[in-house]
Amino acid sequence: MGGEEEQMDVDHQHHAHVQAKKKEPWVDKYRPKKVSDVAYQTEVVSALEKAMETHNLPHMLFYGPPGTGKTTCALAICKQLYGPELGKKRVLELNASDERGISVVRGKIKSFASTTVGEGVPGYPCPPYKILILDEADSMTNDAQSALRRMMETYSRVTRFFILCNYVSKIIDPISSRCAKFRFKSLDGGTMHERINFIAKGENLQLAEGTLQALEHVSAGDMRKAITLLQSAASLFGPELTGDRIREVAGVIPDEKIEELLQLCVAGDSQKSQALAEDILKDGFPCLQILEQFGYYLADSDLLEDEMKAEICLKLGEVEKKLVDGADEWLQLSHCISIATIVCSTKPEK
Amino acid sequence: MHGGNIFVCVFLFFRLFRLFALRANFSSLSLLLLLCFSIITKNTSQNLISSYIMSLWVDKYRPIELNQCEHVNASVANHLKELVKDGDCPHLLFYGPSGSGKKSLVLALLSTIFGPGAHKTKVEQKTWKIDATSTRKIEVDLMTQSSNYHIEINPSDAGYKDRYVVQEVIKEMARSRPIDAQGNAGYKILVLTECDKLSKEAQHGLRRTMEKYSSACRLILIADSVNRVLEAVRSRCLPVRVAAPRAEDIEKVLYDIAAKEKLTLPPQLCSKVAVFAKRDLRRAILALEACRVANYPFKETQSVQTTDWELYIAQIAAEILAEQSPKRLLQVRGRIYELLVNCIPPTLIFQTLCFYLSKRLDDEMKHEVIRWAAQFEHKLQLGSKAIIHIEAFIAQFMATYKRKLISAFA
Ligand SMILES: Nc1ncnc2c1ncn2[C@@H]1O[C@H](COP(=O)(O)OP(=O)(O)O)[C@@H](O)[C@H]1O
Ligand SMILES: [Mg+2]
Numbered sequence: 185m186g187g188e189e190e191q192m193d194v195d196h197q198h199h200a201h202v203q204a205k206k207k208e209p210w211v212d213k214y215r216p217k218k219v220s221d222v223a224y225q226t227e228v229v230s231a232l233e234k235a236m237e238t239h240n241l242p243h244m245l246f247y248g249p250p251g252t253g254k255t256t257c258a259l260a261i262c263k264q265l266y267g268p269e270l271g272k273k274r275v276l277e278l279n280a281s282d283e284r285g286i287s288v289v290r291g292k293i294k295s296f297a298s299t300t301v302g303e304g305v306p307g308y309p310c311p312p313y314k315i316l317i318l319d320e321a322d323s324m325t326n327d328a329q330s331a332l333r334r335m336m337e338t339y340s341r342v343t344r345f346f347i348l349c350n351y352v353s354k355i356i357d358p359i360s361s362r363c364a365k366f367r368f369k370s371l372d373g374g375t376m377h378e379r380i381n382f383i384a385k386g387e388n389l390q391l392a393e394g395t396l397q398a399l400e401h402v403s404a405g406d407m408r409k410a411i412t413l414l415q416s417a418a419s420l421f422g423p424e425l426t427g428d429r430i431r432e433v434a435g436v437i438p439d440e441k442i443e444e445l446l447q448l449c450v451a452g453d454s455q456k457s458q459a460l461a462e463d464i465l466k467d468g469f470p471c472l473q474i475l476e477q478f479g480y481y482l483a484d485s486d487l488l489e490d491e492m493k494a495e496i497c498l499k500l501g502e503v504e505k506k507l508v509d510g511a512d513e514w515l516q517l518s519h520c521i522s523i524a525t526i527v528c529s530t531k532p533e534k
Numbered sequence: 535m536h537g538g539n540i541f542v543c544v545f546l547f548f549r550l551f552r553l554f555a556l557r558a559n560f561s562s563l564s565l566l567l568l569l570c571f572s573i574i575t576k577n578t579s580q581n582l583i584s585s586y587i588m589s590l591w592v593d594k595y596r597p598i599e600l601n602q603c604e605h606v607n608a609s610v611a612n613h614l615k616e617l618v619k620d621g622d623c624p625h626l627l628f629y630g631p632s633g634s635g636k637k638s639l640v641l642a643l644l645s646t647i648f649g650p651g652a653h654k655t656k657v658e659q660k661t662w663k664i665d666a667t668s669t670r671k672i673e674v675d676l677m678t679q680s681s682n683y684h685i686e687i688n689p690s691d692a693g694y695k696d697r698y699v700v701q702e703v704i705k706e707m708a709r710s711r712p713i714d715a716q717g718n719a720g721y722k723i724l725v726l727t728e729c730d731k732l733s734k735e736a737q738h739g740l741r742r743t744m745e746k747y748s749s750a751c752r753l754i755l756i757a758d759s760v761n762r763v764l765e766a767v768r769s770r771c772l773p774v775r776v777a778a779p780r781a782e783d784i785e786k787v788l789y790d791i792a793a794k795e796k797l798t799l800p801p802q803l804c805s806k807v808a809v810f811a812k813r814d815l816r817r818a819i820l821a822l823e824a825c826r827v828a829n830y831p832f833k834e835t836q837s838v839q840t841t842d843w844e845l846y847i848a849q850i851a852a853e854i855l856a857e858q859s860p861k862r863l864l865q866v867r868g869r870i871y872e873l874l875v876n877c878i879p880p881t882l883i884f885q886t887l888c889f890y891l892s893k894r895l896d897d898e899m900k901h902e903v904i905r906w907a908a909q910f911e912h913k914l915q916l917g918s919k920a921i922i923h924i925e926a927f928i929a930q931f932m933a934t935y936k937r938k939l940i941s942a943f944a
Contacts, residue, residue: 282742416772455897470759508761512881513759515904519904
């Protein structure tokens with residue numbers, strides 16, 4: 185019947201169709217190219233621009249929550265100082281996805297830091313030093329950091345270190361005290377809306393009413409998260425987006441369900457509250473997500489006294505730890521809901 | 535599960551046989567064994583068993599194309615179609631409870647991207663030789679299922695060596711990139727099932743390799759519990775939530791299967807099976823097949839048989855409630871041990887025990903049961919010997935329950 189041949193043909197067509205077209209992530213595509221384009225971080229930006237005018241930068245430590253422009257700033261500085269060509273030679277960027285154990289610090293980083301710089305190129309300031317960017321430095325071990333510290337001392341003449349992290353406390357003292365520190369703030373709603381609108385225009389997206397608010401809400405000041413969600417939603421649902429579609433890709437539980445859950449707990453109906461909690465879990469929402477939203481909702485609710493809230497939140501914290509340890513989601517969730525029901529039904533005695 | 539090896543399967547098969555031979559009637563015995571086994575092992579080993587022994591409905595009636603997902607996950611399937619319409623896809627992470635149809639969606643997605651060739655798979659036991667350090671070489675054996683376009687592995691089968699496997703497989707895939715007629719390099723897809731069971735190190739390694747080889751391969755990760763997937767990995771994937779189907783939708787699927795098998799399925803029985811399934815489609819289809827084996831033509835009043843291990847646990851629960859004493863604890867311990875040697879996962883024992891104990895208790899005691907179960911199951915994750923923690927839970931429950939009974943009668 186020639187079935188085999190036909191089959192081959194079909195395969196072939198499909199094959200030709202499937203090429204590795206690399207889609208650039210929007211977070212990179214829409215990364216501000218200049219320091220002055222970084223929004224909202226006004227103090228940081230003006231301080232950095234002043235420092236760049238002198239062409240003599242100190243070692244720097246950027247810290248703040250994720251998606252607030254730390255990496256963007258570091259990359260923009262390099263671009264402005266060296267331009268695209270020389271930048272390849274003068275800048276080394278290592279982030280958490282690169283191996284950065286102590287052996288790498290002693291090998292790769294050391295050899296980069298110790299080499300002398302060559303000629304500059306016309307059109308760019310090209311100060312006579314190299315820049316080493318250590319992104320997401322919180323994940324480096326203390327040993328690796330100590331080794332790094334020695335290098336900062338030895339090679340500071342020819343190499344500047346930019347250390348980027350979420351928490352300064354995770355960086356050992358001797359390093360942070362050698363750096364000029366810059367704190368990045370969580371972005372506010374207005375800035376996020378502006379930026380998202382800009383991207384939506386560039387990508388021909390139609391954002392329905394409420395989309396921006398949903399993005400702002402679920403990403404909580406993390407611009408990277410907002411942009412990634414926008415791209416995910418667009419690739420999954422096409423260019424017409426709504427708040428619900430954003431919430432769907434973000435894996436957020438509808439508020440009504442959480443509200444109902446809390447009301448059942450307050451009513452002391454353990455059977456129904458357990459059933460609902462299990463139902464939400466079966467809808468595929470991760471237990472941690474349920475607890476997190478439940479916690480937020482609880483904190484704002486006026487159905488409960490403060491002491492009761494505190495008691496439940498204490499339990500939420502405990503359970504979160506257990507989940508991270510790998511405990512079963514259903515058992516932990518049931519336990520939490522059971523505690524919430526008990527707490528709500530025993531009126532505090534004064 | 536360590537379902538990598540057919541010998542293990544056969545061995546377990548006989549173990550189960552011994553355990554349940556006493557109570558199942560003989561004609562349905564082999565199927566029931568298979569059923570209860572498939573419920574537990576789910577992914578790889580289930581495929582194995584079915585391809586070696588017989589084809590179960592759960593496999594026979596998997597949707598082959600995204601278009602065929604009519605009753606369950608229809609909207610997800612539609613969005614996936616939209617996603618891959620230009621032939622490319624990002625890294626994907628499918629998550630949702632077991633039996634919600636993640637694996638079927640993935641397989642359907644593959645054939646939508648690559649055409650029917652994606653379903654021509656072969657199963658093989660592969661050995662990788664990996665340089666762990668410059669001085670030490672290690673060998674890892676793993677079952678793979680692959681077509682020309684994709685490879686599917688369950689890396690958690692490799693135990694503590696999982697991190698080497700993940701990186702090595704991806705490297706190898708990058709080396710053997712498919713080339714199309716125009717000489718363009720294409721990509722392959724690596725499907726990692728149960729990626730929530732991967733160690734932290736393996737997941738970190740995964741993240742590195744994901745970025746490095748992103749042009750040569752796409753990853754599809756499948757996880758029951760997305761919390762156990764590192765944020766760093768999650769943020770590099772497009773998350774796809776797969777909700778467990780509701781009873782109504784399960785019923786539609788059951789009717790479909792019945793029609794294809796040319797059976798008449800009474801509505802009453804159908805809804806009974808759907809409710810019994812507790813939103814787990816696999817459980818529903820397996821139960822329907824068990825009903826078919828037990829009795830055909832179907833009777834409306836026919837009972838849906840619970841799997842044997844579940845009955846066994848229900849019985850244990852009844853024994854615990856009947857008597858609380860060191861002697862009874864010892865007896866129960868023996869039974870729990872029997873379940874464990876037959877590869878019933880300890881967490882499942884906790885859940886099921888908890889369910890059957892709660893069923894017959896008042897609210898106050900229900901809280902106690904869940905409290906202790908949650909506590910001891912957590913300890914189990916930190917420890918290593920399951921029997922100790924399960925026994926501790928039962929002892930704790932007995933003590934609490936007895937105290938309550940005494941105070942009630944005093
Ligand atoms: N202050 C900001 N102004 C404009 N865009 C921003 C800002 N902060 C973050 N972004 C956007 O978010 C993305 C991630 O920012 P990044 O600098 O990598 O964050 P991090 O602080 O975690 O290093 C970038 O692509 C950028 O487009
Ligand atoms: Mg960053």
